[in-house]
Structures are given as structure tokens and as C-alpha cells.
Amino acid sequence: SQTIHQWPATLVQPVGSPLSLECTVEGTSNPNLYWYRQAAGRGLQLLFYSVGIGQISSEVPQNLSASRPQDRQFILSSKKLLLSDSGFYLCAWSKGSLDTEAFFGQGTRLTVV
Amino acid sequence: KQEVTQIPAALSVPEGENLVLNCSFTDSAIYNLQWFRQDPGKGLTSLLLIQSSQREQTSGRLNASLDKSSGRSTLYIAASQPGDSATYLCAVRANSKLTFGKGITLSVRP
Numbered sequence: 001s002q003t004i005h006q007w008p009a010t011l012v013q014p015v016g017s018p019l020s021l022e023c024t025v026e027g028t029s030n031p032n033l034y035w036y037r038q039a040a041g042r043g044l045q046l047l048f049y050s051v052g053i054g055q056i057s058s059e060v061p062q063n064l065s066a067s068r069p070q071d072r073q074f075i076l077s078s079k080k081l082l083l084s085d086s087g088f089y090l091c092a093w094s095k096g097s098l099d100t101e102a103f104f105g106q107g108t109r110l111t112v113v
Numbered sequence: 114k115q116e117v118t119q120i121p122a123a124l125s126v127p128e129g130e131n132l133v134l135n136c137s138f139t140d141s142a143i144y145n146l147q148w149f150r151q152d153p154g155k156g157l158t159s160l161l162l163i164q165s166s167q168r169e170q171t172s173g174r175l176n177a178s179l180d181k182s183s184g185r186s187t188l189y190i191a192a193s194q195p196g197d198s199a200t201y202l203c204a205v206r207a208n209s210k211l212t213f214g215k216g217i218t219l220s221v222r223p
Contacts, residue, residue: 032209036213043213044213049209057209098144098209100145100162101145102159104149104159107156
């Protein structure tokens with residue numbers, strides 16, 4: 001069966017510090033991978049998605065970047081965090097075809113202080 | 114641009130009540146619609162997936178319907194229980210993207 005791992009679960013970082021959140025999927029190959037941010041009262045916002053290694057699509061201009069160094073690994077990064085980067089970050093995956101179900105990780109609560 | 118709306122934002126019902134959660138979307142060109150449950154501070158758990166060619170899906174006490182032409186979906190929860198208390202989100206897929214509503218926070222009172 002497929003599983004998705006996301007870590008860390010919580011993170012408190014000072015403004016201006018770097019960020020690296022990691023997501024890995026097991027039990028499938030060539031998944032579509034996604035990073036979402038959930039801010040209070042604003043719902044889930046798609047940040048990045050990837051349909052293959054090295055292929056990253058960005059949905060909104062922001063202080064963050066994403067990379068996919070391996071087939072089942074998706075990393076969310078920042079060189080310098082802003083207060084506005086605080087939020088709940090969720091990684092998700094789905095199979096490559098467009099009509100399939102999406103599955104989410106348990107999320108990372110990021111607080112920038 | 115696809116927009117997904119869930120109204121009301123919050124709902125409180127007594128235990129045992131049957132209830133319907135609504136979801137509407139503006140662009141009917143979707144591949145599927147998915148309902149999720151989110152407990153506080155947790156990730157999303159997939160409840161039901163309805164393909165664009167389907168009208169409904171059932172899982173236990175949950176039944177989801179889809180009317181693609183009118184841009185609507187409903188999640189029916191039968192005989193609600195306190196353990197059903199959570200936020201319920203619907204999401205529609207077009208191309209490679211899932212667009213979410215803001216969710217309905219359900220509280221089932223014992």
C-alpha cells in the first residue's frame with residue numbers, strides 16, 4: 001500500500017532563517033506531488049506541483065521554492081523566512097492520471113517568530 | 114478560474130441527525146470531486162471520490178452526489194455521531210490541480 005511521510009510535524013523558526021520541509025511517498029512510482037498551505041480562514045492554497053523529477057510548477061509568487069530530487073521526494077524550501085510564511089503546510093500525492101484520488105500527509109505546522 | 118464554495122462555514126447538530134453538506138464550483142470542466150475530512154491540527158483524510166461521469170458514491174454512513182452540470186455536490190451523513198465532528202472539505206480536480214473549498218466545520222453534540 002502507498003504511504004506518504006511528511007516531516008517535521010511542527011517547526012518554530014526565526015524570521016530570516018532558512019526552511020526545508022520534506023515529503024516522501026512510498027509504494028508507488030512517478031506520482032504527482034503537491035505542496036499546499038493552509039492559513040486560518042483562507043482554505044488550502046496550492047503552492048507547487050510536480051508531475052516528474054525536476055519538473056516544478058509554481059502556482060503563486062512567493063518566498064518559497066520546491067524541488068523534486070528523486071521520484072518520490074518533494075522538498076519545500078526558503079532561503080529567508082518571513083512572518084507571513086507561517087501556516088500549516090501539507091504535502092499530497094496522486095497517481096499520474098488525472099482522474100485519481102489525492103492523498104495527504106499529516107502536515108507541518110510552521111510558526112515564524 | 115475555478116472557485117469552490119462551501120456554505121455554511123460551521124454547523125452544529127444533535128447526535129443522530131441526518132445532515133447534508135453542500136459544495137458548489139464555478140467551472141464544470143472537472144475530472145473528479147473529492148470529499149475530505151480534517152481533524153484539528155491534522156492532515157486531510159480522503160472520504161469519497163466521485164468521477165465526473167458518476168452521480169454518487171457511498172461509503173458506510175456517507176453518501177456523496179455530484180451534479181456536474183449545475184456545479185454542485187453534496188455529502189450526506191446518516192445518523193451523525195460525535196466522532197463525526199471535524200472539518201469537511203470538498204475539492205475539484207481540473208488538469209493537475211485540486212481546488213479546495215474553505216470547508217465546513219461540523220460539531221455533533223452528544
